[in-house]
Amino acid sequence: MDSLSQIVLGAAVGEVVLGRKAGNKAMIYGAVAGTIPDLDIFVGNFYDTVTALEIHRGFSHSLVFSILAAPIFGVLVSRIHQQASWKDWSKLMFWALFTHPLLDCFTTWGTQLFWPLDLRIAAKSIFVIDPLYTLPFLICLIAASLYKRTSLKRRKLNRLGLFLSSSYLMVSLVMKGITFSKFENALEQQNISYSEIETKPTPFNTLLWSANVKRDDDFLIGEYSVFDTEPIAFRAYPKQHQKIDHLRSYENLNRLIAVTNGWYTITEKQGELYLNDLRFGLVSLNPNAEKFAFSYHLKEKNNQLVITEVPKNTDDAKELLEGLWSRLKGS
Structure with missing residues (x-):
């Protein structure tokens, strides 16, 4: 998905994991972690065209990367912000990193989620930029950030955004099934x-x-x-x-x-x-x-x-x- 969608998703996940302890800092670091897997695009600039294509959504979008990177970033952040332990920050980092490739699995390009296996998961049910996924999610996230970290409304608004965005992904799968049948029937007819x-x-x-x-x-x-x-x-x-x-x-x-x-x-x-x-x-x-x-x-x-x-x-x-x-x- 596009960067904005991944930022919003990472921020929302950060809020779920650590919002009550770290407040908006959890959203901020979740948003940052949500963009890290796409640094493979920058790395690809140092390679030829084909290698860059192979790298994209490979290792950095894998479960292995999320597991290895999360504690490293968790320790670094815990030294800056001590509202939570390094384990708490590592948990936030893992889920923000891992939900990024999970979302990308719904796109046409897909992700090599189980790297190093040569398997790219691509549901092909949503375009990389879809305002109906991102905008309601973003509105809920911004509204949630305006409340205190201990507020019940804050948690409800954030979870509403996650519910709406996740529901839209499920709707996209249903739409794919319906339209797939339409194409099959047309070819048969x-x-x-x-x-x-x-x-x-x-x-x-x-x-x-x-x-x-x-x-x-x-x-x-x-x-x-x-x-x-x-x-x-x-x-x-x-x-x-x-x-x-x-x-x-x-x-x-x-x-x-x-x-x-x-x-x-x-x-x-x-x-x-x-x-x-x-x-x-x-x-x-x-x-x-x-x-x-x-x-x-x-x-x-x-x-x-x-x-x-x-x-x-x-x-x-x-x-x-x-x-x-x-x-x-x-x-």
């Missing part, structure tokens, strides 16, 4: 054979969903809004995997393909090859859109394959937002 299907919510909501459908030679992509009255329309995107057959000997290419879990297409523009990660969709809901949210330029140079992520721009975000509201209202 249109006599479309396929080998695999993945669904995910579109940005900022859980009302409009997208599906990636795997076939032998192409992928189909379609959207469904709970307000739709027309049948789901699917668009085909050729795999064109044969275009990179001559690059298969490069280790970093095979690692990138592994990151995508096989959900990728190859496109060629002006003689240059690009690998597109389908899992995160396109930057536009326009039926004719061809630009993907995550695309990687493949370039042979000095007997090496250089892989670089295609940068995003503000025009992409603007186009997505403009089409999102219109499509969400239904077709």
Whole structure:
């Protein structure tokens, strides 16, 4: 999830664990701990593109990291604030650190929660930024912080925020199940054979969903809004995997393909090859859109394959937002 969501979650967890002893300090340190796992993004800047992708939401988002890091941070904080013991602060740190990857497990990218096992848990039921998750949670947290640490209203407001946000996550799973059935039924009704299907919510909501459908030679992509009255329309995107057959000997290419879990297409523009990660969709809901949210330029140079992520721009975000509201209202 986005940084604000993780800050709010960490602060709320800190309040539950140590709010009665440390007051708003528990919220503050919980908020700080809630952002620590995402430092892997900073670390990734020192590595190549593929390694950075592999590192993201890996070790720092694992149970192992939470267990190892919590007592270290707990001891450090206890030397600054002595309202609670190092064990109490360590408990706060553990839960603030661990709830971060738990929340990320609901997103499309997922987390390697049980590192070092090569298993990435991704429910794909909520977008990384969702105001309906974050804003009610944030309002409850701010309201709770205005009361004294011993106040019953403070605890109730904080727990209300946790209840609302957790309930929304459960609703997102229900919505995923409902919309998944809609996509399956649409494929059956249109006599479309396929080998695999993945669904995910579109940005900022859980009302409009997208599906990636795997076939032998192409992928189909379609959207469904709970307000739709027309049948789901699917668009085909050729795999064109044969275009990179001559690059298969490069280790970093095979690692990138592994990151995508096989959900990728190859496109060629002006003689240059690009690998597109389908899992995160396109930057536009326009039926004719061809630009993907995550695309990687493949370039042979000095007997090496250089892989670089295609940068995003503000025009992409603007186009997505403009089409999102219109499509969400239904077709």
